[in-house]
Amino acid sequence: QKEVEQNSGPLSVPEGAIASLNCTYSDRVSQSFFWYRQYSGKSPELIMSIYSNGDKEDGRFTAQLNKASQYVSLLIRDSQPSDSATYLCAVNPGSYQLTFGKGTKLSVIP
Amino acid sequence: SAVISQKPSRDICQRGTSLTIQCQVDSQVTMMFWYRQQPGQSLTLIATANQGSEATYESGFVIDKFPISRPNLTFSTLTVSNMSPEDSSIYLCSVVMVNTEAFFGQGTRLTVV
Numbered sequence: 001q002k003e004v005e006q007n008s009g010p011l012s013v014p015e016g017a018i019a020s021l022n023c024t025y026s027d028r029v030s031q032s033f034f035w036y037r038q039y040s041g042k043s044p045e046l047i048m049s050i051y052s053n054g055d056k057e058d059g060r061f062t063a064q065l066n067k068a069s070q071y072v073s074l075l076i077r078d079s080q081p082s083d084s085a086t087y088l089c090a091v092n093p094g095s096y097q098l099t100f101g102k103g104t105k106l107s108v109i110p
Numbered sequence: 111s112a113v114i115s116q117k118p119s120r121d122i123c124q125r126g127t128s129l130t131i132q133c134q135v136d137s138q139v140t141m142m143f144w145y146r147q148q149p150g151q152s153l154t155l156i157a158t159a160n161q162g163s164e165a166t167y168e169s170g171f172v173i174d175k176f177p178i179s180r181p182n183l184t185f186s187t188l189t190v191s192n193m194s195p196e197d198s199s200i201y202l203c204s205v206v207m208v209n210t211e212a213f214f215g216q217g218t219r220l221t222v223v
Contacts, residue, residue: 031210034211043202043214043215043216044214045214046111092210096140096206097158100152100153102151103152
């Protein structure tokens with residue numbers, strides 16, 4: 001069974017700090033990896049996609065992928081209260097379907 | 111990305127009735143999916159909506175309960191049939207673009223009483 005594991009949190013960080021979110025996956029053939037942000041009562045919003053090993057930076061967000069360790073992470077620099085949300089890790093094993101983790105709830109404390 | 115319009119945004123329904131949710135995309139997309147998100151949970155894939163043919167359902171979901179149509183490349187419907195309180199969830203339409211990035215509609219918050 002394909003699984004995506006995330007720490008459910010809540011993860012609390014002070015404003016301005018770095019938030020680190022982690023995700024592991026079980027299906028070694030997975031090719032595409034995504035981070036979604038979901039505010040309470042809203043639908044998931046894609047914030048990062050990563051397809052190859054290494055780091056990918058977009059503004060305050062950095063996604064990191066290590067396929068050998070089956071590990072994906074998301075770093076949020078200079079965290080803001082508006083970053084408070086649930087972050088969902090999603091993995092695509094190659095069939096266009098996504099398998100989602102349960103999500104990590106992040107709280108940024110002013 | 112695509113603009114995805116999903117409606118209704120929310121509804122309160124009586125048990126035993128059915129609700130049809132519509133998903134309209136502003137451009138032709140490769141794939142369309144329907145997800146369910148139960149309270150406090152992550153997303154669970156219900157089915158892949160196939161254009162012009164029967165949907166492909168995931169384990170635990172059946173066509174009689176969740177009939178799906180996709181008459182063309184930009185439109186799909188999901189019906190939740192013979193509803194019970196356990197069907198109270200958020201239902202989400204998702205589309206996948208050619209680079210495999212998936213985008214979601216606004217969701218339909220369903221409450222069954």
